[in-house]
Amino acid sequence: MDIEQFRKAGYQAIDRICDYYYSLNEQSVISKVEPGYLREHIPLAAPEKGEDMQVIADDYQKYIIPGLTHWQHPKFFAYFPTAGSFESIIADLYASSVSNPGFNWSCSPACTELEVIVMDWAAKLLGLSPDFYNSSGVGGGCIQTTASDSVLVAVVAARSLYQRNYPDTKMEDLVIYTTTQTHSLGAKAALILGLQVKTLEVTAEDRFALRGEGLRSALQEDERGGRKPFILIATVGTTSSGAVDNIPEIREVVKDYPSLWVHIDAAWAGVALSCDEYRKELYLDEINSFANSFCTNFHKWGLVNFDCSTLWVRDRKHLTDALDITPPFLRTKHGDAGTVIDFRNWHLALGRRFRSLKMWFVFRGFGAEGFREYIRRCIRLNEIFVGLIEQSNTLSLVTQPSLALTVFRVSPMPESSNQAALSTQSLNELNRLFFGRLSSKTDIMLTQTTLNGTFCVRLAVGSAHTTEKHVHEAFALVSEEAKIALELWKQTFQGAAVVG
Amino acid sequence: MDIEQFRKAGYQAIDRICDYYYSLNEQSVISKVEPGYLREHIPLAAPEKGEDMQVIADDYQKYIIPGLTHWQHPKFFAYFPTAGSFESIIADLYASSVSNPGFNWSCSPACTELEVIVMDWAAKLLGLSPDFYNSSGVGGGCIQTTASDSVLVAVVAARSLYQRNYPDTKMEDLVIYTTTQTHSLGAKAALILGLQVKTLEVTAEDRFALRGEGLRSALQEDERGGRKPFILIATVGTTSSGAVDNIPEIREVVKDYPSLWVHIDAAWAGVALSCDEYRKELYLDEINSFANSFCTNFHKWGLVNFDCSTLWVRDRKHLTDALDITPPFLRTKHGDAGTVIDFRNWHLALGRRFRSLKMWFVFRGFGAEGFREYIRRCIRLNEIFVGLIEQSNTLSLVTQPSLALTVFRVSPMPESSNQAALSTQSLNELNRLFFGRLSSKTDIMLTQTTLNGTFCVRLAVGSAHTTEKHVHEAFALVSEEAKIALELWKQTFQGAAVVG
Incomplete structure (x- = not known):
């Protein structure tokens, strides 16, 4: 590839990254591919002759993007974020150019x-x-x-x-x-x-x-x-x-x-x-x-x-x-x-x-003020989610929320004050069922954890693209799945798991 | 920065990287800055308000590029190469965009x-x-x-x-x-x-x-x-x-x-x-x-x-x-x-x-054939350098050349057959003088090493931009500096270092 071919491929990459971010909201967060999907599309050895960059770039769109989990997606609430920024992408491009x-x-x-x-x-x-x-x-x-x-x-x-x-x-x-x-x-x-x-x-x-x-x-x-x-x-x-x-x-x-x-x-x-x-x-x-x-x-x-x-x-x-x-x-x-x-x-x-170039571009592009504003926005968004959990009849916090992270689980209210508390094991079964349903959704991503034996679900806000709307959608989905999981669990266990 | 600002900054970055590669040949390989140079241009803390990307990108040109040693430069013969390619830069850009x-x-x-x-x-x-x-x-x-x-x-x-x-x-x-x-x-x-x-x-x-x-x-x-x-x-x-x-x-x-x-x-x-x-x-x-x-x-x-x-x-x-x-x-x-x-x-x-994306783009863009051709070209270029050393009166190989790497030193021919061989220490002094001169040049870069006590100079070919012309220029410079070093050394030591 000569310099002019690089210019062309570079412009195209920039355009396609723009398209990617414009469409991010419409993409599923989690890739829908099955293990081994890529083997079907890629030959077993490198080609003998060089290929045109256009073909390679198109294959990236066709075969790689569908196999990505979109960590920058506004409804990526799993693990902790890897919240990138455009400032950082530009800096990394400069850094990469002088390898x-x-x-x-x-x-x-x-x-x-x-x-x-x-x-x-x-x-x-x-x-x-x-x-x-x-x-x-x-x-x-x-x-x-x-x-x-x-x-x-x-x-x-x-x-x-x-x-x-x-x-x-x-x-x-x-x-x-x-x-x-x-x-x-x-x-x-x-x-x-x-x-x-x-x-x-x-x-x-x-x-x-x-x-x-x-x-x-x-x-x-x-x-x-x-x-x-x-x-x-x-x-x-x-x-x-x-x-x-x-x-x-x-x-x-x-x-x-x-x-x-x-x-x-x-x-x-x-x-x-x-x-x-x-x-x-x-x-x-x-x-x-x-x-x-x-x-x-x-x-x-x-x-x-x-x-x-x-x-x-x-x-x-x-x-x-x-x-x-x-x-x-x-x-x-x-x-x-x-x-x-x-x-x-x-x-x-x-x-x-x-890598210092990325930090320099981000600190200057956002300014200290913009950086803090982003952190505060994530925490505020998490507080909205926490507020919704606290009002819920089916969901509850497992521990105090921390900054932009909430750990919660399905925790049904006792049907009568006489009813005894559910055992940890029983609640864990319910929550595994709940998380199993959540993790089969591809339009949102959360992760599980276990806290001293208590199985629970984590939601971490961090993507620079997440807004109130996404948090409300997340809560609506979580809430809906909690109800379904609870219903299924009651049917399956018919209350057998309730400790007398 | 929103998506359209990113597009603008991205195009500009691509254009500037093209300019960089067009001008690479004219740049000095080694940065001419002195330790601490950057402190004078950069404030002590991040700005409070975000800055315009144009200003940041311009500062990259103004303050960072002059402080770079250009590892992709055709006359970078130091260490081992980090031979990048345009294919790889494009791949890294895509990878970076989905952090x-x-x-x-x-x-x-x-x-x-x-x-x-x-x-x-x-x-x-x-x-x-x-x-x-x-x-x-x-x-x-x-x-x-x-x-x-x-x-x-x-x-x-x-x-x-x-x-x-x-x-x-x-x-x-x-x-x-x-x-x-x-x-x-x-x-x-x-x-x-x-x-x-x-x-x-x-x-x-x-x-x-x-x-x-x-x-x-x-x-x-x-x-x-x-x-x-x-x-x-x-x-x-x-x-x-x-x-x-x-x-x-x-x-x-x-x-x-x-x-x-x-x-x-x-x-x-x-x-x-x-x-x-x-x-x-x-x-x-x-x-x-x-x-x-x-x-x-x-x-x-x-x-x-x-x-x-x-x-x-x-x-x-x-x-x-x-x-x-x-x-x-x-x-x-x-x-x-x-x-x-x-x-x-x-x-x-x-x-x-x-990182697999970079390998994929490079293997496909070059093809196995193109990859091998590049390796062979580097070795051939080194062989040219070796040939020139072998014909030289002042320079000699320290050990067998290896692929695209040559280790050599100044090694004067005895002026008469009666003259005894020079001691290692004495030759090392000469070669340190020689390398000191070479490393003060900014339009070429080589590195030193010591092989079982013998101080010597390494030349490694690897930049994808190196051609025969650059190798000849490198030899001309090395040869010239060897002569000068030899002259200076003779004057300084007046033959005192010649072991009788």
Whole structure:
């Protein structure tokens, strides 16, 4: 393809992306294809001769788009959003056009320098302590691939620090602390590193937040057992229910355990720190006062296209002490002089995409004000949904809603005050039936979860295209399906499941 | 930004990318900016109000482009290439427009299914054994971020397998095998995982390839010492000199050590397997017969924009046994039924970009024929450079050229046959002077390396825009600078460095 053919294909791609967004509302959210659908349309090997871009682009429309789940769809309420933006697509296009693994300063100064700057922009937007700014020269922030990578980097840094401080520690004794509500990234980091993980229990009464007392008794128990907890992955906004670990209590406990690194995983909720009114409930002051590392994903609820996970550390030296390897062919005069940051020593891989450009375009295109307005709109939309649930006879909240996330389930009112409560198992059966029906719909997408044994359904608002209308439609559908599920369940179980 | 504003900004971006490529030849390869240059142009915090995209796009031209090192430039001969293509940029634009972390089948069927298919296309293009095809149902391939991630995944899978087979093994006894020529990814994987690494010596006589004997005696020594080597990272095409470890000899040795996982890192050279005539020297048959995992980066010398590292394993179960964690909120009906691949269990993170689209567009746009033609053209261009070096009085090859990579240095002819050879140290001084001059040029870019103490210069051909003319220009410049360096060095050292 020559430059003029690229221009033509590029214009067409832009036009087709416009068409895609114009039609998004009419598309089903969930792909209707069956496993293996694509094999029928694609040959078993690459063609021998090059094909015309027009044919390829048409095949994308014909075979790929129907196989997509539309994460930008206004009625995508599943998982957490990956809320992209047009600003971000444009930035990524520029970045892609100069394909460039900016692993050190000299191999593309702009990549490093822009990242240094926009990570400080982001830190300021979120109200992070200046200790975390790159301009501090001590702490700093760096873009990672995903929150899993961010936590892995933090765990590696923490382990390396612990082993330097206590060189006789056996790997087998090291323990990573998580809770039952920590994202699977905690367990995965442990699998990857071959380390033990301790999963602390949390309760519905505490809204699934880790409390100080639970942490302290676990630490004491491990101390007695000779195990070495070296990092706690605390969560601000868990995946299942948006729970926020009790950071103030955690801070008090770790005062007595200064060698315990505290990583704050705020992959989803962290961007809400951009709004003053959520800083208290998300414990910003406490995070700022003691957390060793903090992560939020701008590619989730932050308008930056996937991938863009932002990780800040209070002491960059702990990253470079753990990860710095400089072979001869990577020596450069600036790197050797120590005047510039080589981000390759702040993450797992060597090469890295030019992702700061997306953050720059988004922050400038929206402005801090526009960014906050978007966050507030999502939360407001979720509050509308919560209001409707609260008025419902069939649906109820399972736990307090969190920002733009609601966890709910079908929970029938007792038919008479004499009727006993339904068992968890019985309610779970009902809700599995309910979710089974919901997930067979293709014009909306929600996900399931289980909270301490309670099966429930999650709705997370995040698409930049979601409006009140979509939330009302979502509620109408959920409400309708709840009624049908309830009816079917009553018929099937004929009240047999009601515990006497 | 609304859809029509996006169309406008998108057209403009496409036009500006065309301008960029039209002018690439005239740009300096290396950015002329000084460390800290960008701080002067960018405010300290994000703007409060959103800005017009035109202003942002103009700032990209004004402040970012001058800070880029142009990896697509025809005279970029540094590191290894990240040879992008227009096909790949278009594909990435489509992928970016549907921002989509395809971590399991149902969260976007096309992402998984296309990856399953194009990884088989790639395996066939490279001549890999059907054992590695996804369609085998046993082995399989998956896109990773970089070769560092690929190796980390392989090491984790190997360690996990070893620990399952030998549950009493202490982490402290585990050893990763590399050579002095292994990419820093080997040492970094060890750092990340907190494991020992053994760096085997290789010699110039063996062209920096690992031989069977060296491997065997290291294994025997570790066996005696109670250490547990569990993975060898063998390289096909090292970074410093393109050396190819002696895979046939390695195969013979590991027959006696069946619990040693062999990972083949062919990050750069692997794509040359697409051409029949290089399969023998790159030991394809032997790799196919026993390697546990194989990696090449299509984002290096494979026309796919960064990032796109491809990893194949002979047994996918070793990946999922090591990495599978399925929490409730990730349960899906297809995943639970086991009918589809969930690639999240094949890599470190959870979310993943839709990168198979880039491979699909590139393979179709170029065709297998066009892909091979590009590889052959790069090698031919390098051969031209090698021919010129061989005719030179001042420059000489340090080791046999490898595919599209040449390692050379200034090596003056003795002025008389009585004159003794120069010491390594003295020649290194000369070559550092030479490379210092070369790296101060901004219209060409090469990198340095050291091969068993010999300081040398690398030239790697790879940009899709490089032609014979650029190679001749590169040689002319290198030749000229070699003469000047030699002159300066003679004046400075006045022959003092000549060892009597």
